Amino acid sequence: MTNLAPTDIGIIGAGNIGGALARKLVELGHRVTIANSRGPETLAELVAELGPNASAGTAAEAAEAGEFVIVTVPLKAYRDIPVAPLAGKIVIDTNNYYWERDGRIAELDSGEATVSGLLQAHLPESKVAKGFNNILAASILTDGTPAGTPGRRALSTASDFDDAAALVTALLDDFGFDSVEFGPLSESWRAERDQPAYVTPQTREELVANLARAERLLAA
Numbered sequence: 001m002t003n004l005a006p007t008d009i010g011i012i013g014a015g016n017i018g019g020a021l022a023r024k025l026v027e028l029g030h031r032v033t034i035a036n037s038r039g040p041e042t043l044a045e046l047v048a049e050l051g052p053n054a055s056a057g058t059a060a061e062a063a064e065a066g067e068f069v070i071v072t073v074p075l076k077a078y079r080d081i082p083v084a085p086l087a088g089k090i091v092i093d094t095n096n097y098y099w100e101r102d103g104r105i106a107e108l109d110s111g112e113a114t115v116s117g118l119l120q121a122h123l124p125e126s127k128v129a130k131g132f133n134n135i136l137a138a139s140i141l142t143d144g145t146p147a148g149t150p151g152r153r154a155l156s157t158a159s160d161f162d163d164a165a166a167l168v169t170a171l172l173d174d175f176g177f178d179s180v181e182f183g184p185l186s187e188s189w190r191a192e193r194d195q196p197a198y199v200t201p202q203t204r205e206e207l208v209a210n211l212a213r214a215e216r217l218l219a220a
Contacts, residue, residue, distance in 0.1 A: 006031070010033050013073040027176075076102040092128075129164035147178075155177045
């Protein structure tokens with residue numbers, strides 16, 4: 001039995017992570033509207049593969065359609081996420097800062113901001129939660145196991161809003177993962193690139209320990 005009843009979910013970003021999440025969500029009985037930066041027509045093949053519970057739209061349409069919305073675009077494009085249709089909604093942010101791809105972002109290099117904090121500032125009336133950022137896309141579809149399985153893999157979430165973190169926790173369980181809620185978005189760097197908790201398969205206890213021993217890496 002799943003935690004979340006079938007619902008409408010928007011996915012903005014159709015790369016490896018977005019595609020994997022869409023596949024699993026449809027498998028769980030949800031309806032997804034997925035968008036990318038190149039237009040809905042470029043997603044025809046993916047939507048056909050996913051079946052009748054999937055449709056393609058613009059970013060604004062995906063934002064409008066979802067009871068909650070997953071943002072999984074390159075960080076450099078976060079300002080392109082539509083603001084108005086996401087007001088009042090929970091937004092799950094899968095992003096990490098890859099400066100080689102995104103260019104240098106001074107607030108992140110200095111430690112003044114976090115990746116998901118930037119999205120939260122861009123979406124002031126939404127409730128942003130970090131999620132699915134510390135797992136490889138392919139592993140989303142292969143590593144999940146039933147609750148109570150010995151050695152069950154765990155993933156993390158952080159948010160300034162308890163209901164947003166709770167939604168990610170429920171979704172992770174439906175996907176087959178234990179979870180660790182580890183505080184507000186100001187702490188979300190602990191699960192990102194180059195940290196002990198990043199993409200390494202780990203149990204809940206191991207993830208708690210890895211999050212605790214994270215060290216903020218600041219650019220010189």
